[in-house]
Amino acid sequence: MWNALLWGAVSGSAVLIGALLALFLRIPAKLTGFVMAFGTGVLIGAAAYELLEDSATDGGLIPTIIGFTAGALVFTVFDWLISRKEEKGGGLAIFAGTVLDAIPESIMIGASLIAGQGVSVLLVIAIFISNIPEGLSSTAGLKEDGYGKSKIMLLWLGVLVISTIASGSGYLFMDHAGGFTKALIASFAGGGIIAMVSSSMMPEAYKDSGPLTGFIAAMGLMCSLILDQL
Numbered sequence: 001m002w003n004a005l006l007w008g009a010v011s012g013s014a015v016l017i018g019a020l021l022a023l024f025l026r027i028p029a030k031l032t033g034f035v036m037a038f039g040t041g042v043l044i045g046a047a048a049y050e051l052l053e054d055s056a057t058d059g060g061l062i063p064t065i066i067g068f069t070a071g072a073l074v075f076t077v078f079d080w081l082i083s084r085k086e087e088k089g090g091g092l093a094i095f096a097g098t099v100l101d102a103i104p105e106s107i108m109i110g111a112s113l114i115a116g117q118g119v120s121v122l123l124v125i126a127i128f129i130s131n132i133p134e135g136l137s138s139t140a141g142l143k144e145d146g147y148g149k150s151k152i153m154l155l156w157l158g159v160l161v162i163s164t165i166a167s168g169s170g171y172l173f174m175d176h177a178g179g180f181t182k183a184l185i186a187s188f189a190g191g192g193i194i195a196m197v198s199s200s201m202m203p204e205a206y207k208d209s210g211p212l213t214g215f216i217a218a219m220g221l222m223c224s225l226i227l228d229q230l
Contacts, residue, residue, distance in 0.1 A: 001171055004110040008167020011109060011127045012160040015098055018135025019156045023149055032140050033208025037216035038223075039133025040197045040205060045224020046126040051108070051190035059183020067184040071191025075100055079199055091141020094204075097196025098134045099159055104189035106163040110170025111182065126227055137204055 021027065055064040078096045105127050135156060142152050174182065206213045 001168060004113050004171035005164050005168045007109050007113070007124055008106045008164040008170075009160065011106060011124050011131065011167075012102060012163025014128045014131030015102075015135035015138075015159050016156045018132040018137075019139040019152060021132075022136045022139035022143065023152065027136075027140075029208045030210075032136060033205045033210075033213065034216055035133045036137040036201050036205035037209055037213040038220040039130050039137070040201045041217040041220020041222070042126065042130040042133075042224050043193050043197050043201070043220075044217075045221045045228070046130055047190035047193040049224055049228040050126050051105075051186040051193075055183035055187040055190070059179035059181075063180045063183035064187040067187030068191035068194075070184075071100070071104075071188035071193075072195040073191070074188075075192045075195040076199070079195075091138045091143070091145050091147070093200040094134060094138035094141060094196065095155060095159075097192060097200060098131070098138060099162065100192040101189045101196070102131075102159055102163050103166045104185045104192075106166035107170035107174065108182075108186055108189070110167040110172075111174035111177075113171050126224060129223070129227075134201070137201060141204065 022032075052064060052068065055067065075097050078100070079093045082092050082096060109124060109127070139152055139156070142155075147155075202213070202217070205217070209216065
């Protein structure tokens, strides 16, 4: 149980690191764009290799399709609601996407400990690497939208707490869950990730880093592939 909480906190702390970098360092907009682009590639890879592939293998195609579609739809609805209320909303949309995928991702981290063979290190690394750009880019957007440092820090501390609790919950409650349920949860995270990077992170990255965005995102995807094959 304590291991699950620890690894959930480790993966969740990455968004806090990204937020701190954006809050207290003067990072050029182009560099922020490069980091977002790389994070986009890593996230796409994490969704494909760590979440969707395992979902389809362990639970079958039907729950994977259902979960993936639901995750993408839920994020899209959140993004639509945010865009109606806020003129910019890019930072808040990425934050919403981070929360939506942090919960099922952390549940899967906790569930990976059930077999007694230790945590899925590749899953933790992939989530950690991808969470730093999410925290960085969302915080940069939130600052542009007028959010104060204290409010931003409280938001990300909340994500850290949620990730930790979700990982512990995954360890406690997923022991008797079948492949169908696990596939739903993992693919839900994958759907939320793909929708979020497509509508929020990639456009923001291109705005700051220009034509190099595609190449850097491709390198992020390659990084995910390398991690998956180690």
